[in-house]
Amino acid sequence: MTKHEFRYASHPEDARAYGTEELRKHFLMDNLFEDDCINLTYSMYDRYIVGGAKPRSKDVVLETIPYLKSENFLDRRELGIVNVGGKGQVSVDGTVYELDKKEALYVGKGAKEVLFKGGSEALFYINSAPAHKSFPTKKVGKENAEVINLGDAKYANKRILNKLIVNSIVETCQLQMGITELVEGNVWNTMPAHTHERRMEAYFYFDVEEGQTVCHFMGQPQHTRHIFLENNQAVLSPEWSIHSGSGTTNYSFIWGMAGENLDYGDMDTCSPNQLR
Numbered sequence: 001m002t003k004h005e006f007r008y009a010s011h012p013e014d015a016r017a018y019g020t021e022e023l024r025k026h027f028l029m030d031n032l033f034e035d036d037c038i039n040l041t042y043s044m045y046d047r048y049i050v051g052g053a054k055p056r057s058k059d060v061v062l063e064t065i066p067y068l069k070s071e072n073f074l075d076r077r078e079l080g081i082v083n084v085g086g087k088g089q090v091s092v093d094g095t096v097y098e099l100d101k102k103e104a105l106y107v108g109k110g111a112k113e114v115l116f117k118g119g120s121e122a123l124f125y126i127n128s129a130p131a132h133k134s135f136p137t138k139k140v141g142k143e144n145a146e147v148i149n150l151g152d153a154k155y156a157n158k159r160i161l162n163k164l165i166v167n168s169i170v171e172t173c174q175l176q177m178g179i180t181e182l183v184e185g186n187v188w189n190t191m192p193a194h195t196h197e198r199r200m201e202a203y204f205y206f207d208v209e210e211g212q213t214v215c216h217f218m219g220q221p222q223h224t225r226h227i228f229l230e231n232n233q234a235v236l237s238p239e240w241s242i243h244s245g246s247g248t249t250n251y252s253f254i255w256g257m258a259g260e261n262l263d264y265g266d267m268d269t270c271s272p273n274q275l276r
Contacts, residue, residue, distance in 0.1 A: 002038040002063035009044040012240045016223050023227055027218065029234040032204075033123055036060060038116070040126070042067045045200035045238055046174075046258045049077075049128040052232075055088070055118040062114040062126075072112050078131040079107040079114065080165045080177040081124050082254055084206045084232070088122020091115040097139045099124075102179055102252075104164040106172060108135040123232070125204050129258035131173040140164045145178075157188035167262045174258045181207075182250035189253060193221065193242040193275065194267040199259030201243055204234040207252040214247040221270040242270065 010018075010026055018026065029041050032052030038060055040051035053060055064073045073079075081090060083099040090097050090105055093113055097105050099122070107114060109131035116124055145164055151157035163169065165177040180189060205214050208231035218241045219225040227235055229245075237243040239259065 001036070001060070002040065002065060004040045004042060004065040004067070006067065007041055007043040007236065009238065012220050012223070012238070015219065015225070018225070023225055027236045028227055028229070029236070032125070032234060033232055036118070038062060040065060043236055045236060047130050048200055048202060048258050049126070050202050050234055050236070050256070051126040053116040053124040053126060055116040055120070055122065058118045060116045060118065062116070073114065074107060074109055074111045076109065076130060077128050078109050078135070078173055078175050080127045080175050080256060081105040081107070082164065082177060082179065083122050084125050084254070085123030086121030088120040088124065089117040090124065091117060092137050095137070099139070100142070102162070103142060104140040104177060105137070106140065106165050106170045107137045109173070110134045111137065125254055127175060127177055127202065127256035129173070129175045133173055135171040135173070138170050140169060144169060151186065153183070153186060155188065155191070156186050157191050158183040158186040159189060163264070166264055172262070174262065176257045176262065176264065177254060179252060179254050181252045182247070184250050186250055187247045188244070190244040192269050192271050193217070193244040194269045195221070195240060195242055196267045197239045198261050198266055199257045200239050201237040201255060201257045202234055203237060203243055203245070204254040204256070205229050205245070205251055206232050206254070208247065209249045212247065212249045214245045214251055216245040217242060221274060222276040224275055
């Protein structure tokens with residue numbers, strides 16, 4: 001079963017006036033994983049889709065949804081999958097790919113059937129964006145990732161960046177995905193903060209210790225707001241918004257982007273003392 005919901009885009013001046021419940025309603029996704037189901041959120045930020053698949057007692061097929069007006073989900077889209085649970089399998093048009101935790105699979109435009117195989121403890125996090133061209137489906141294992149060490153324990157932001165679905169590893173139309181892991185004792189991600197008006201982004205927080213939380217900061221740099229997230233929850237980040245966070249413990253998160261270009265380094269930074 002594939003469930004879906006829809007989110008309109010918000011103007012930054014409107015978002016400034018949102019209270020806690022409105023911010024959570026428009027930007028938070030807290031119901032990604034449900035047994036034997038796929039849950040999707042279709043957003044009007046670059047028509048980006050965020051979702052999760054949790055096959056348990058049976059296989060789960062990625063079905064098309066009404067917003068796409070297409071026979072198959074990937075007729076005009078590309079797909080990124082990252083496993084954040086136990087070892088699992090994904091079948092694309094009959095070819096089976098085995099994914100360990102923190103491994104990724106890119107599925108190109110035109111694939112007819114994407115099936116998440118049951119009988120495991122896998123949790124598949126999903127991002128999808130419109131595509132104009134078909135590129136080959138490709139698994140990105142841990143050994144294929146581009147790994148960069150960032151930050152400094154002095155500023156509590158020492159972290160490991162794992163680029164997975166980026167154009168130096170996989171050919172894509174506009175989708176980019178990767179994992180950032182906070183080193184134990186460090187809690188800040190993406191600080192100094194930045195925006196990139198050429199792309200929207202979605203953050204998915206996982207490996208958050210039970211009973212702990214991550215405070216995600218969003219909004220324009222001079223008009224910031226915050227949302228508290230728990231394990232396996234995601235948040236939409238508009239092109240006008242910063243996306244940063246601080247946890248009560250260390251954690252990992254998946255960043256996914258789509259938009260005007262594939263230049264990972266295209267960002268407008270804002271120093272910490274400029275934030276309001």
